[in-house]
Amino acid sequence: MATLELKQIKKSFDDTHVIKGVDLEVKDREFVVFVGPSGCGKSTLMRMIAGLESATSGDILIDGQRMNEVGPSDRGLAMVFQSYALYPHMTVEDNMGFSMRLAGVAKDKRREKVLEAARILELEPLLDRKPKALSGGQRQRVAIGRAIVRNPSIFLFDEPLSNLDAALRVQMRIELAKLHEELDATMIYVTHDQIEAMTMADKIVVLQGGEVEQVGSPMELYHHPRNRFVAGFIGSPKMNFIDVELVSSDAEGSTIRLPGGETRAVPIDGAGLAGGAALELGVRPEHLELSDQGPLEGRIQVLERLGGQTSLYVQMGDNLLTIMADGDVAYRVNDSVRFGFSPDRAHLFDTEGLSLSKLHRHPLASLRRQDNRAPTDTVSQ
Amino acid sequence: MTTTRTKLMTGVAAPGRQRSALTEALLNRRLWLGVLGWTVAIVIFFPIFWMVLTGFKTEAEAIAEPSLIFSPTLDSYAEVQSRAGYAKFAINSVVVAFGSTLLALLIAIPSAYSMAFLPTKRTKGTLLWMLSTKMLPPVGVLVPIYLLFRDVGLLDTRTGLIIVYTLMNLPIVVWMLYTFFKDMPKDILEAGRMDGAGTLQEVLYLLLPLTLPGIASTGLLAVILSWNEAFWSLNLTSSQAAPLTAYIASFSSPEGLFWAKLSAASTMAIAPILVFGWLTQKQMVRGLTFGAVK
Amino acid sequence: MNKTRTSGRTIGGLRTLSLQAPAVSLLFLWMIVPLAMTVWFSLQRYNLLMPGMTGFAGLENYEYLFTDPALWSAMGTTLLMVGWVLAITVVGGTLLAVLFQQEFMGQGIARVLAISPFFVMPTVSALVWKNMMMHPANGVLSWVAESLGLPAVDWFSSLPLTSIIIIVSWQWLPFALLILLTAMQSLDEDQVEAARMDGAGPIAIFFFITLPHLKRAISVVIMIEMIFLLTIFAEIFVTTSGGPGLATTNLAYLIYIRALLDFDVGMASAGGVVAIILANIVAIFLVRMVAKNLES
Numbered sequence: 001m002a003t004l005e006l007k008q009i010k011k012s013f014d015d016t017h018v019i020k021g022v023d024l025e026v027k028d029r030e031f032v033v034f035v036g037p038s039g040c041g042k043s044t045l046m047r048m049i050a051g052l053e054s055a056t057s058g059d060i061l062i063d064g065q066r067m068n069e070v071g072p073s074d075r076g077l078a079m080v081f082q083s084y085a086l087y088p089h090m091t092v093e094d095n096m097g098f099s100m101r102l103a104g105v106a107k108d109k110r111r112e113k114v115l116e117a118a119r120i121l122e123l124e125p126l127l128d129r130k131p132k133a134l135s136g137g138q139r140q141r142v143a144i145g146r147a148i149v150r151n152p153s154i155f156l157f158d159e160p161l162s163n164l165d166a167a168l169r170v171q172m173r174i175e176l177a178k179l180h181e182e183l184d185a186t187m188i189y190v191t192h193d194q195i196e197a198m199t200m201a202d203k204i205v206v207l208q209g210g211e212v213e214q215v216g217s218p219m220e221l222y223h224h225p226r227n228r229f230v231a232g233f234i235g236s237p238k239m240n241f242i243d244v245e246l247v248s249s250d251a252e253g254s255t256i257r258l259p260g261g262e263t264r265a266v267p268i269d270g271a272g273l274a275g276g277a278a279l280e281l282g283v284r285p286e287h288l289e290l291s292d293q294g295p296l297e298g299r300i301q302v303l304e305r306l307g308g309q310t311s312l313y314v315q316m317g318d319n320l321l322t323i324m325a326d327g328d329v330a331y332r333v334n335d336s337v338r339f340g341f342s343p344d345r346a347h348l349f350d351t352e353g354l355s356l357s358k359l360h361r362h363p364l365a366s367l368r369r370q371d372n373r374a375p376t377d378t379v380s381q
Numbered sequence: 382m383t384t385t386r387t388k389l390m391t392g393v394a395a396p397g398r399q400r401s402a403l404t405e406a407l408l409n410r411r412l413w414l415g416v417l418g419w420t421v422a423i424v425i426f427f428p429i430f431w432m433v434l435t436g437f438k439t440e441a442e443a444i445a446e447p448s449l450i451f452s453p454t455l456d457s458y459a460e461v462q463s464r465a466g467y468a469k470f471a472i473n474s475v476v477v478a479f480g481s482t483l484l485a486l487l488i489a490i491p492s493a494y495s496m497a498f499l500p501t502k503r504t505k506g507t508l509l510w511m512l513s514t515k516m517l518p519p520v521g522v523l524v525p526i527y528l529l530f531r532d533v534g535l536l537d538t539r540t541g542l543i544i545v546y547t548l549m550n551l552p553i554v555v556w557m558l559y560t561f562f563k564d565m566p567k568d569i570l571e572a573g574r575m576d577g578a579g580t581l582q583e584v585l586y587l588l589l590p591l592t593l594p595g596i597a598s599t600g601l602l603a604v605i606l607s608w609n610e611a612f613w614s615l616n617l618t619s620s621q622a623a624p625l626t627a628y629i630a631s632f633s634s635p636e637g638l639f640w641a642k643l644s645a646a647s648t649m650a651i652a653p654i655l656v657f658g659w660l661t662q663k664q665m666v667r668g669l670t671f672g673a674v675k
Numbered sequence: 676m677n678k679t680r681t682s683g684r685t686i687g688g689l690r691t692l693s694l695q696a697p698a699v700s701l702l703f704l705w706m707i708v709p710l711a712m713t714v715w716f717s718l719q720r721y722n723l724l725m726p727g728m729t730g731f732a733g734l735e736n737y738e739y740l741f742t743d744p745a746l747w748s749a750m751g752t753t754l755l756m757v758g759w760v761l762a763i764t765v766v767g768g769t770l771l772a773v774l775f776q777q778e779f780m781g782q783g784i785a786r787v788l789a790i791s792p793f794f795v796m797p798t799v800s801a802l803v804w805k806n807m808m809m810h811p812a813n814g815v816l817s818w819v820a821e822s823l824g825l826p827a828v829d830w831f832s833s834l835p836l837t838s839i840i841i842i843v844s845w846q847w848l849p850f851a852l853l854i855l856l857t858a859m860q861s862l863d864e865d866q867v868e869a870a871r872m873d874g875a876g877p878i879a880i881f882f883f884i885t886l887p888h889l890k891r892a893i894s895v896v897i898m899i900e901m902i903f904l905l906t907i908f909a910e911i912f913v914t915t916s917g918g919p920g921l922a923t924t925n926l927a928y929l930i931y932i933r934a935l936l937d938f939d940v941g942m943a944s945a946g947g948v949v950a951i952i953l954a955n956i957v958a959i960f961l962v963r964m965v966a967k968n969l970e971s
Contacts, residue, residue: 052571073577085568089590098586099576150576415779421771422785425849429791431815432803444813488697495694507699509966514706516958518906520927521951524934524943525712548705555698580690609796611909612927616935626909629798633805633913640806647799658794659787666857669850671965673895674858 002063002076002153002186003028004049009058011044011210018044020210021058026154026188026203031180034190035197036207037233042190043158045207049188050079050156062154073099078147079156082163084139086131086146092118093127096146117148120182137168144176148183157189161196173199194234198222206230223362228280228353237285237311239347240321242296246270246277253359254348256281259317262295266346267359273350282347285311285322290329294340300333312337429651436644443640457645467646470628474608474650476539477624481546482603486596488547489554494584496555497562498570508559511552512671519549519612530617539622542614546607554603557668561595562588598664601657605665608654625650710951716944723938736945745921745929746946753925756840757904761897763844768851768896769889773881775852776859786856793849797909804842805831805914835915835922842910847903851896858892859885891964898961905954926950 004026011019019041026032034042047053049060051072060067067075087095094101096117097110105113118124121141131139140160147155157176161169177200180187191197197204198218206213206221206229214226218234225231231239247255247263249270256279257263273279290312298316305327312323314337323339331337348356423430435443437453461467496504526545527536535541565588573587589596611626618627629650632643658665666674720732740746775786792800808815809830817827830838862885870884906927911917917924917932924932926946934943 050575052574072571072575077575079572079575081568081572083566083568085566085572087569087572087587087591098573102577102582102586146572146576411779414774414777415781418774418777418779418782418785421774422788425845426788426791427815428800428803428808428845429795431807432799435807446813447815447818488701491694492698495691499691499694501691505966507695509962511698511702512965513958513962514702516902516954516961517706517710518902518927518947518950518954520906520908520930521947521954522709522713523930524716524940524947525709527934528940529709529712548701551698551702551705605794609794611797611912612906615798615909615912616931626796626798629796629802630909630913632802633798643802643806647803651795651799654796655791655794658791662787662790662853663857666854670854670892670895670899673965674854674892 004154004186004188005059005061005064006045006049007059007061009045009048009060010056011041011048011053012056018210019048019055022207022210022212024205024212024215026186029184029186031177031187031189031200031202032205033197033201033203034188034205034207035192035194035233036213038192040207041210042192042205042207046079046156046158046188046190049154050077051075052079073102076153077156078150078152078154079158080140080143080147080160082159084131084143084160084163086139086142088131091128091130092123092134092142092145095131095142096149098146099150113149114145117145120148120179121145136164137172140164140172144179153186155183155185155187157187159191160189161191162193169196176200194236198234204234206233208233217365217367219362219367220365223365224355224358225347226355228282228349228355231282231347231349231355235284237322237324239282239284240288240319241349242281242283242316242319242321244279244281244348246273246275246279248275249273253343254356256348258295260295260297264295264343264346266343266348268346268348268356269359270348270356273356278351279356280349282349283341283345285324287341287345288321288323288339289341290323290325290337290339292338294338296340297336297338300331300335300337303331303333314339429655432644433648434644435640436648438641438644440639440641443644457639457641458649461642461646461649466628467649470623470625471649473539473542473618473622474624474626477542477546477622478604478607480539480543481550481607482600484543484547485550485554485603486558486600489551489558490584490596493555493558493562494588496559497565498567508556511555515549515552523612523616527616535617537618537621537623541617542622542624545613545617546610549610549613550603550606553606553668553671554599556671557599557602557664558592558596560667561592561599564595565591595664598661599668601661602665602668605654605657713944713947713951716940717948719941719944721940721944723940732941736941740942740945740949745924746949748921749924749926749929752836752921752923753905753927755836756843756907756925757901759840760843760847760904761900763840764847764851764900765893765896767844767848768855769886769893771848771852772855772859772889773885775856790849790853792846793853795846797846798913800846801842801910801913804838804845809838831915832919835919839907839910839914839923842914843904843907846910847900850900854896855889855892858889862888894964895961898957898964901957902954902961905957906950926953 004024006022006024009019009022010017022045034045036042044053048055051067051070055068062075062077087098090098093111093114096114097105100110100113114127115124118127121144123138123141123145126134126138126142131142134142140163143160160176161172164172173196176189180200189196189200201218203215204218204221205215208229214221214230216224221230221234225234228241232241242259244256244258247257249255253265253267254270254273255263255265258281296316298314298321300312301315301320302313304311304313308327310325310327310329312325312329312331314321314323323337344360347358350356431447434449436457437455438451439454439456442448442451496508530536530541535544569591570583570587573583578586608624609626611630614624614626615630618624625646629643629647632639632646717736718732718734720730720735771789775782775789779785806814809817811817811827811829811832814830816830820827828834866884867880870880875883907925908927908931911923911925911928912931915923917928927950930943930946930950933939933946937943
């Protein structure tokens, strides 16, 4: 049982402001992912929660208690490091039991708890090995085991999968999700990989330049990004951006003029903007549709056939757009293609990069990960 | 039967012959490099080898025409050992070298720890300043140290020499430990802190066991430098605290021209250090160049 | 909130201070007290043999020192020793490093043999060379010369400075070898192979790849050797005692003569100040270089 609350957390090193005032609430048993490009402050934020770094100002509350002055080991947290940070001179068992040894827990009690964690993680046969005799995935498990043994109220994961190869990463992702259910603990997870964020999180916190860009469920970020940065960062391949002009707007939505001159109506609130305003249209690659009647036209520069899908890189004016098309499309490089998009899938951004709000909320936007399994009570934002 | 065998043989020999043209050139090159390398090594090592050899000769053989053929004797060793002097000098060397090294490590470890793991803006400056004290030539300060030691009664004492060697080696020891500590992943100490380790436990359970090889080679380098130091030992000691460097120097007087005994004593004096040096050559480079060459 | 920050920082600062205090304060004393005393003594009339004659001398000691032909001879000798030993050890060390970098049978052992002289205490190496190698009648070198039909050389009386240079080079060549060999091991093999693909032969590789790679290590070797070589002492002490005449008296030995044989504290201190200044000229460059390295 643990909640975490950050209130106006700031951190500066000398004159560099790394975290510029973050507010956040993490509910009990929530899986929260901090995601952002490198240098966005996500790791620093986690290290401040862990107590490895002091906050320059602001409050860190765990279960409502201010923790700023409490030492890292007394906050009821456990952390899994990016490098795993296993103690190389100790066996797996000693690694997992070190915190209890420091706390003066009796030997058989220690062993009992280590064995329990080892069973969950299938580490039993490895207990007598030293870290260097383990594979990357096994080391990762030991690092998690060391955290489990401490029985923390909150788990912290600092890019735990970044040192694993792609196949193992997928497997560990699934295992971590399972672990979250099994342990029923609050977890905070830092990553730069938006796929990890999308697949595991109940709530994603997108950070950039030391500030929170948006907090929300994965589907909310995907369908209702607050700004151009989140729109571009969440989703792969990246969203396409096209310069357009607002023609008019009313209660039914807005009409925009696309490059090439055709106009389209989209269900987005353009109130307050004058006709002729410059906007950016955002459409995800998977939402651009090839069609001979499409309003947009471009020339194929590169074509990547993945079998089931084909990525087309299409030059349109100054923009290189990405289109995810069917695996069997018959186009070739240098072919000219026409394409369009469904108005529901369009996003509009003003010159400041902020999203214009959509008239309809996407039905899945408030879905939480647990909701994938069974119907639950009404969702929270 | 015969044909099959021939076929089999050619079948084996053909790729073998192809390989041999390449490998032969390589082998030839290696052979010549080997001859050259070993010749150079032997020429460089020769004086040491000759000294060890002379130690097993009689005094008459030692000054006779150089020869590799003689009946080895331990007489010189026995004589050097039995003369009351040698043991005293050797003990002085051991006490001074190890004493000063332990002291230097004791003072340097906390300092290097804080520089590596709690760096401030001043850390770099402090490190460089420490290095610069090493640049002060001993002759430059010989006079005041001599007079100070004379006035407080430290002349010709092991304590005096330990003090000088500790301070002489302190910058190198701090530097070496600093570079070893710096190499230790910070994550591990942080994991320890998350697990509830305080500073002392962090140092005892994590830092020391993990950097033990580095600490050991730092210590060995300090022992080597103290053991071989000759400027201070010749100038600050005479009879009571003189270590082996000074003892060997006493053979330079004309009446001390006993080559076999000199050789035996020298062999004993350098043997342990030579082994230490061989063991730690790689890590020593760091200490000797203040981390500029790794 | 602000209070937290300041207190946090002070506690950290205090912790750092208390951990570093012993090392820093001891080294500070070790540096500043003798340094100040040397400078002070160098301005005093102070001879242990003439207890009555004391007092402020101004720059008198320096005047005497700089008009003393012995100083200039000692400076010249110092420069010659440093220069020759540096040339021999750096050039030789580089070549040996290239040689011992190659693969051949027992290269590990050969390498160990070649670096051994560095671990031999200076008094031992000086005496072994003086007695067993360079002895005019019974030394190995004269025996070799004789067997080749050449006249035997009385090294220490006819070539005193050369003899010292040989001994010191023998001690420091392994140092250069050890450092340069280590530096060479960090040379990227891919680079060498790329050069070979580009058609570079062994000599071109040495000059265009190896030598530039070793540049920093070589300058480190030069500077460290310089600091030690400026004050060679034990080798002279046990072989020539600075003679014949002043032929092998370097600055360090001159100061020793003035201080502990002539008991002229003032003069010796003035010499010490000169030695410190000389060493510092070298040291500035070395410290700069290490500082640069510290940043990367």
